[in-house]
Each structure stands twice: as structure tokens, then as C-alpha cells.
Amino acid sequence: AQSVTQLDSQVPVFEEAPVELRCNYSSSVSVYLFWYVQYPNQGLQLLLKYLSGSTLVKGINGFEAEFNKSQTSFHLRKPSVHISDTAEYFCAVTEGKYGGSQGNLIFGKGTKLSVKP
């Protein structure tokens, strides 16, 4: 069965510093990977996704993630964070391209990114 592990529940970082939010998954088949962001008191919105092709995926707000099949990881990175990046970030995985439609999109427990001035 597929699962997602976000290795850090909280990540504090100073403004303009780089950040990496870690995500590992387990699955016996090919997967499709997502990062969603949740700002305070809001719903989740898609940051980026990996379905196929290049393993380096670029998303909104300057974030990027790299799919590493051998390490079963999909870490999220940003070279220089802003105060406005303070939010909770969720990694998600599905074994089907239309995993959402099949109801088997599995979310990690989330990482709270706190950017300090």
C-alpha cells in the first residue's frame, strides 16, 4: 500500500534563506506526486505536480521539487523564502494518473513552514 512521510512537522527559517521540505513515499508501482500549500484559514491549493517527464518540476511562487525514484523522494525546495511563504505544505501521492478520481490520493501529515524576519 502506498504511504507518504513528511519528515519534518515544523521548519523554522529566516527570510531570504533557502529551504527544503522533505517527502518520502512508499509504493510498489509508478506514482504521481504533488505538493499542496495551505495558507492560514484557507483550503489547499496546488503548488506543483509530477506526472511524468523531467524529474525536476517547477511550481508557483518560485518553488521546485525533484522526483528521485531510487530514493523514493519528492523534496520541495526554494532558494530564498519570503514571509508570505509561511504556510503548511502537504505532499501527496497516487498510484493512478487520475488518482483523484479514483479516490486514492494519499496525503502526508504536513510540514509547517515558518519564515521569520
Added chain:
Amino acid sequence: NAGVTQTPKFRILKIGQSMTLQCTQDMNHNYMYWYRQDPGMGLKLIYYSVGAGITDKGEVPNGYNVSRSTTEDFPLRLELAAPSQTSVYFCASSTGTVLTFGSGTRLTVV
């Protein structure tokens, strides 16, 4: 463009009461979902629907019911509220891969 609209935004229920959480989307998406979010636990799928008239259970369906009579609406029903159902509930819709979420309903059962 409204996207996914959830009502109410907040609600306090007493144990044993019932209520319906409303969800409407105006994007003509076939797929709709209900998740619950508990602190430190991520999102858990309650129910989902692949089209009008078709629903299926997710990971945590006990204590909930859904219906999908139209493409636009996907209400979630709690029949006998319990403290364990205190949570934030999110509705989402999709054409396939990427989910669009509503802003959530914060429910407290006392």
C-alpha cells in the same frame, strides 16, 4: 469564478445532533471529494464521487453519508454527531489529476 463553495464556515453541534455540510462547484467537474483535516494528521478521505449518482467510501466513512444528485452539489451528512467528528472538513473537485479545494468548514461537537 466561485470555484468550490462550502457552507457553513463554522458550526457548533451538540452530541447526537445532525447536520449537512454543503458543497457546490461551478467548474463542471465530474469528480468530488470530502476530506477531514485533524491537527498533525494531514487529510483523510471520507467519501468521493466520480459523477452524478455515483459515490464511494474513502478511508474514514463511518458516521457520514453523502449523495450526488447533480454534478454541482455534493453534500456531506452527519446523522449522530460525536466528539470524534470535531474537525475541519474540506470539499474538493477535479477533472482528473489536480484537486480544487473549498475554504473549509470548521465543526466542533460538544
